[in-house]
Amino acid sequence: MREPLIDLKNITKSYDGQVILDDLSLSIHENEFVTLLGPSGCGKTTTLRIIGGFETPDMGQVMFHGQDITNMPPHKRNLNTVFQKYALFTHMNIAENIAFGLKIKGKSKAYIQDKIKYALKLVNLDGYEKRMPDSLSGGQQQRIAIARAIVNEPKVLLLDEPLGALDLKMRQDMQYELIRLKNELGITFIYVTHDQEEALTMSDTIVVMNQGYIQQMGTPEKIYNEPENAFVADFIGESNILDGTMIWDRLVEILGVRFDCVDTGFGTNRPVDVVIRPEDVILLDPERAQLKGIVTSVIFRGVHYEMSVEVGGFVWKVHSTTMFPEGTQVGIRVEPSNIQIMNKPESEDEEAVSRNGKK
């Protein structure tokens, strides 16, 4: 296995007795686009600030290229941060903003001029040198913030919800922009967001966090298709989470009906969580179905219809391109491979347990 670029070892951090990060370990490799994803308060921003040097962990180590940088101040670290609200220097023009880091490092005038030109070209804002930050739109300011960071040629770029303050269209444009930048620069991006769509679009690796623990880590496809627990399933995309009983390997009982599935190793007659994505629910003629229910609502979403189907007290979320009107009797079928079985958490703590070692 390759030597990791950044290695967080058993990081613990608490504020006022409240534990934010609990024994968190995480390895990040070179040229990776890693996204820390989770609801607010899950510890993702604290993790980023610890990597950036703006927080010191109570316990644990931050390794960078095999060197312990836990107590190194931010200005000595070979990484740069793009802050949530841009944090541009409002008393300097764009060129001065971008030149800031280079001037501190004592680079030559000619070198700095070249870098400013290059960086502005990279973020598609050529000719903005003399403008003041206040005269730019949010998206432009964010791109300047990125330009200001990357001229320093950091090994790692940390991005703290950089698109949070932008409108939807701008956000989508910036997502493509960031992927392009990452590919052109060939550096590691560590990206913090609570937006699962952003995470799925841009990342090589997603780290799903909750309550200071890593819930699951993997490629976007893996996280989406094979969530390891109900939290991940619920947080990433939409899903139906049902109580079920694992009868034996490859056979699960949901709502009194037995379904074939592909999971093994859960034992016999064991209560489990069953996760089924709305787009994996097939609606059909009740006669040929495993479950029968009634359509209770229909919403048109553009690409598909979003329907609610009630079956014996449980309301299924269903996405389908075929519309069944409200009140229709429908049948439900699910392909065995689309049924995800996961252990039921025995307590809140176990729900939040670190799955780090299982990668």
Add this chain to the structure above:
Amino acid sequence: MAKNRKLLAAPYLIWMIAFTVIPLLMIVYYGMTNRDGAFTWDNVMAMARPEHLGALLLSLKLSISCTVVCLLLSYPLAMILRGRGINQSSFIVFLFILPMWMNFLLRTYAWLNLLDDGGILYTICENLGIPTISLIGTNTAIILGMVYNFLPFMVLPLYNALMKIDQNVINAAKDLGANQVQVFFRIILPLSFPGIVSGVTMVFVPSLTTFVVSDLLGARKIMLIGNIIEQEFSTADNWYLGSGLSLVLMIFILVSMAVLNHYDKNGEGTSF
């Protein structure tokens, strides 16, 4: 509707005309005429007389000293307050403003008691067996009194300006490689400049024109330009000369404010 709205401005217009415009015109009138009502430059040119020029230069010296001392005292304080929680820092700011709620004369008399022969400082020195100090009637006493009275006017705008600086901007500078000293001189100081301009204005102008502090703590030995103008109006009963000197002082202040505001691009030092 629009007409009614305009009527609402009437009280302020009347106020301004009665208490700003007319008095100002009267000063201009008195300053430009002699006792016979004839036009003259004499009152204005009188500023060039040695005794007046000396007083103006001394006033400048003392008010600049006072402003510098206030700035040097307030900036570190405001920096410390910035690092504190909002509750704690606003309480400390409150403590600094509290003396302003007491009568200006009373506060200055207190300093008279502190510094006078047989005053508190004198007694302490006496009891300690070290040479006694009597500061009353010295420039130092006047500067001390002015600093004490005008310090809150420096603290408040500086505190406000520093509190407005986003911590992320400072973090961004550190992130880009700036150490503490570089962060201060390249980020914090320039971003707090409007507060400095505002504070300097609010301390410099009243300390340049004061006559109460110099009257009490200068023991009538030290004549500042404020004292001279005051005497022309009260004892000498020469409104013409007093107004002429006032006009010169006013133009002097306006010019220095214009210079200061030139550097205050955001226009936050709009106290005068």
